[in-house]
Amino acid sequence: MRYLPVCLDLHGARVTLVGAGTVATRKARLLARAGAQLQVVAPDIAPGLTQLLTEHGGHWREGEYRDADLEGSALAVAATPSSAVNAQVSRDATARGLPVNVVDSPDLCTFIFPSIVDRDPLIIAVSSSGQSPVLARLMRRKIESLVPAAYGRLARFAGRLRDTVKTAIPADTPRRLFWEQVMEGAIAEQVLVGREERAQAMLEERLADTERLYTGEVYLVGAGPGDPDLMTFKAVRLLQSADVVLYDRLVSEPILEMARRDAKMIYVGKQRDDHAVPQEQINQLLLELALAGNRVVRLKGGDPFIFGRGGEEIDQLAAHQVPFQVVPGITAASGAACYAGIPLTHRDHAQSVRFVTGHRRDGSLDLPWESFRSSNETLVFYMGLVGLPEICAQLIAHGRRPETPVALVERATFAEQRVLAGTLQDMPAIVEREQPRAPTLIIVGDVVKLRDSLAWFGGGAEPA
Structure with missing residues (x-):
């Protein structure tokens, strides 16, 4: 993470803006909304920026930039068409220890402007670390569609009642739990639809129910x-x-x-x-x-x-x-099968699937082997790597064909997923040779034969 997101309190602070064109005007609007007192420096000024300064009480100094323009400023922004001037502002601000932003020049910046979803006082900032402003704006639009404007009202409601809740619940962890329950429950819903008096009454009722406050x-x-x-x-x-x-x-x-x-x-x-x-x-x-x-x-x-x-x-x-x-x-059976391209059921091969633990509570493999003999049923063994030789032997001994297909999926759905394919007869030798490591899953049945044609479409895992 190259940039640390922070929130600056610029209310009443002086900000030097070098440049007064269209781009500078966009930055000026954002800074003015944050309450900054703008000091604009430029030979000429766009009409829209003049009006903005009039409305918010900023000042324009007509002329070329000089280092003295940074005196008394909390931060600086350079948005001129001259790369030389922008670079000079960056050097001067850095020398003074001032945060500086140079528009479209990340290498000259000590901070950058994120894309902002404004639900004041709730503010959501999205940044691509200067790599793709277009992508950041796209993400902002997606977030805007998910966060209604009423969330600002909810933030103000919580702010107004912070002291009340803190008095009733002095301990940090129970208080945080209380607020999380409020924000995700009926009280928040009342605020979002504009019924704040009802929401406050509900909150106070909840605070009075002391038995519920301290149970997580x-x-x-x-x-x-x-x-x-x-x-x-x-x-x-x-x-x-x-x-x-x-x-x-x-x-x-x-x-x-x-x-x-x-x-x-x-x-x-x-x-x-x-x-x-x-x-x-x-x-x-x-x-x-x-x-x-x-x-x-x-x-x-x-x-x-x-x-x-x-x-x-x-x-x-x-x-x-x-x-x-x-x-x-x-469950692992679904994830492993899908990413390996093995359907657990198939009209032509298996009409049922059974999940089986690879070892019992006492570590034994005392399983109902007689019930596993049907060739129309897929068997999935969890935690069966250590017991695989016995699993294969018992299935053969109780009626499964030695040539029944078997797949062992190692680290299913991870990038390093590996699939070992064989039969009940030769799978123990394959495992001995390949030495897979847990977690693994064993799939037994004719559906494994479909892997060669379906693996590339299952989950992107390359056939082994």
Whole structure:
């Protein structure tokens, strides 16, 4: 990140604007809206800029720029047709320690103007770091369509009641949780439609309900198989609102980057024979964090209710009446199959699909092998890498053809995804040779044969 976004208070501050043409007028309007006192320096001035100075009380000094024009200024902007003059303004301002912007010359700037969505006092700035102003403006238009003008009214409502809420809820974390619930709930909706008196009454009623103020919430969120683009809108929204995030080893770094910067991140990953935090301790931690008033996201790879032990984690929350939500995610079977170009069901090859855990709670592979013999059913084994030789042997022993196609998908949906294809008979040797590493998923069935023709259209992963 080359530029740090900041918000400057320019109300009543003197700003030197060198240049008075069309481009300078656009900058002048923006600065005037921020309350700056404009000192314009140029031999000639555009009529629109003259009117702007009259309305906002600025001043135009007719003549060529000189270093003394920067005296007493908070920052400087150069917008002249002369590259030499612009460069001189940049050097002089930098020597004085003043922030300086030279229009269309990022190398001469110490700050740049972003594209702005103005919902005063809510301000949203979009910047391409000077690389593509057109793209920044395009993004601004997209954001404008998503943020109604009434959000400014909501910001003013919150500002007016900040002290009231702070008095009722002195602690920072419960207060932030309260405001997040207000901004995403019925109180905000009342403000957005102009019913501010009703909204204030609702807020005060909520503040009086002290039993509800200090209990947080828990969200079991499915992060999907790895690609951040596969997360749901709701999953992203809740992740970005969390005070604390508990995540496992299957959650990718790009997804973790979506969390709020000041959120507390707690790793509770588990893998075969190596549990960083025992499941019982995770359950207790979720409860304790919520009772302390935190908004907690339990972030899980795939889907929380498909081999994710989500049911165990909400049992204790429900017993203590802690509010929780479960947000489904794309399970690894769907992500791996799609990105590998393998349909899990197909009219000609498989009329059903079964998800199977690759090892039981005690680490054994005591599975109902007799029920897996149908050639019209696709089998998907989770966490089956270590047990793959036994899986293949047991399936053959219980009626599956040795030449039944098998695919092992390594790091599904990631850029480094790899697919190993073979049969029940030769897959153990292929795995021994290729040495894939977890996380992996095993797909068994005739649908795997379709991969050669569909892989390029599944998710962009190149066939291995």
